[in-house]
Amino acid sequence: MIHLHAANAAEFLVNNTVHTTDYGSPGAKQVWTSSTDGYVFYHNSTANIVMASTTDGGVTWSAERQVDSVNTLDAADVAVWWDGWTGDGTTQYIHIATIDTGVDDTYYTRLDLTTGAFSTTVLATTQVASITVGTNYTAITKAENGVIYMAAADISDSWVVSCSTTCTTAGNWSERTSAFGTTPDFGDDPPFLAPIGGTNNIMLVYWDTSADTLDYNVYSATSSSWWFTATKNFATGIEDNTLVEGQLIGFAYDSVRGDIYIASGDDTNDYVTQDHDIIVWKYNIATGWVQLSNPATNVSGGIAGVKIGVNIDTGYLYVAYIRRTTIGTATTANIYYVTSTDGGLSWSGESAALNTTVDSLFFFDATQQIKSSYRFGVTWKYITAPNDDDLYFAPISIWYKVNRRIHLFEGFTLKLPSGRMIVNQE
Structure with missing residues (x-):
């Protein structure tokens, strides 16, 4: 077998009017359905949730399209889940969760990839939260039985809601109560949701930023209840930075192996001491939570963002991160990966830096689930002039698998995608 690896070589502008105070968040915002077709969801300068798409691998991007048709001037965050990530054989829809600062609730929209049409946004739940941009976040997933779940967390209220049929109808959504415990663990905590492979259950994970723990609970589709009356932690002493905690944590789901990955910064409570780490945890139903080796320990400079992706064909992991060269100077940051x-x-x-301009950077997303023939990359926002509030994309890799022996000889032409190629032979 021969793997052809296309190395990234440039950054590409997605949009130049991104929300000023959106610091990035943990939920997935980037979907690739092939090596060429991608979708990026983001919060624009007028507080709308919008989407840009590409058909050439991220080199050029479409004009933004309105996603949330209800919260047109007061949206706060967005997270998405593509059918193809669950591993149930469906690929038609991208499911979209949004939250707002007006009535502080959670909303659902769906993009039909066969028609390109968005559904009308519906209110999924009414809560007693007080949502703030850059402080509160949302999450969404689809279980193997097709049930859609959404979550959000706030210091006043935290919740998970679900829908099993016709989710474009508001009345079909209901709360899965006690997700954060029967005595709720409220907080401005970044949440994640993911399926648990081989079951119809789903995993809730959140970074309890007040307790410096990574906590979880599992919703059982069989008993229609949560496993724990109080959420459990699988990691303690995970010091965060309360300004950018949403971009300091990321997740990935391997639908082939049933593995859930969480990557985060640690010891990032200040940008004075060079003791920042990047940690990774894996959950599998057979083993529970297991900590993997650190991608980075006591880094030179400081860590300001962490995301993770997994190639479901190979099992290879990618951790992308923002690292400042000078820990106390925000404008010395670049994006790298291991x-x-x-x-x-x-x-x-x-790796070499993915961005071309050293600056203060906010992470938007990294592709969380990859197939070997699909694009993988990161999106981010520059903070200072001349690129301030510009959203960029940089590809990391495409793997082309050739499942036969190829003999190269004089007169034989092998056509490859443009860009530098690294060829590894097995």
């Missing part, structure tokens, strides 16, 4: 080909036992050296 890879693991052995399940997180070891990690490669740091």
Whole structure:
């Protein structure tokens, strides 16, 4: 087998009017359905949730399209889940969760990839939260039985809601009560949702930023209840930075192996001491939570963002991160990545910078689930002039698998995609 690896070489502008105070968040915002077709969801400068798409691998992007048709001037965050990530054989829809600062609730919209049409946004739940941009976040997933779940967390209220049929009808959504405990663990805590492979259950994970723990609960589709009356933690002493905690944590789901990955910064409570780490945890129903080796420990400079992706064909892991060269100077940041080909036992050296301008950067997303023939990359926002509030995309890799022996000889032409190629032969 021959793997052809197209190396990234540039950054590409997605949009130049992104929300000023949106610091990035943990939920997925980027979907790739092939090596060429991608979708990026983001919060624009007029507080709308919008989407840009590409058909050429991220080199050029469409004009933004309105996603949330209700919260047109007061949207706060967005998270998406593509059918193809669940592993149930469906690929038609991208499911979209949004929250707002007006009535502080959660909304659902759906993009039909066969027609390109968005559904009318519906209110999924009414809560008693007080949502703030850059402080509160949402999450969404689809279980293997097709049930859609959405979550949000706030210091006044935290919740998970679900829908099993015709989710474009508001009345079909209901709360899965006690997700954060029968005595709720409220807080401005970044949440994640993911399926648990081989079951119809789903996993809720959140970073309890007041307790410095990574907490979880599991919703059982069989008993229609949560496993724990009080959420459990699988990691303690995970010091965060309350300004950018949403971009300091990311997740990935491997639908082939049923693995859930969480990557986050640690010891990032200040930008004075160079003791920042990047940690990775994996959950599988057979093993529970297991900590993998650190992609980075006591880094030079400081960590300001962390995201993770997994290639479901190979099991390879990618951790992308923002690292400041000078820990106390925000404008010395670049985006890098490391890879693991052995399940997180070891990690490669740091890549070259993905961005072209050293600056203060906010992470928007990294592709959380990859197939070998699909694009993988990161999106981010520059903070200072001349690129302030510009959203960019940089590809990390495409893997082309050729499942036969190829003999190269004089007169034989092998057509490859444009860009520098690294060829590894097995």
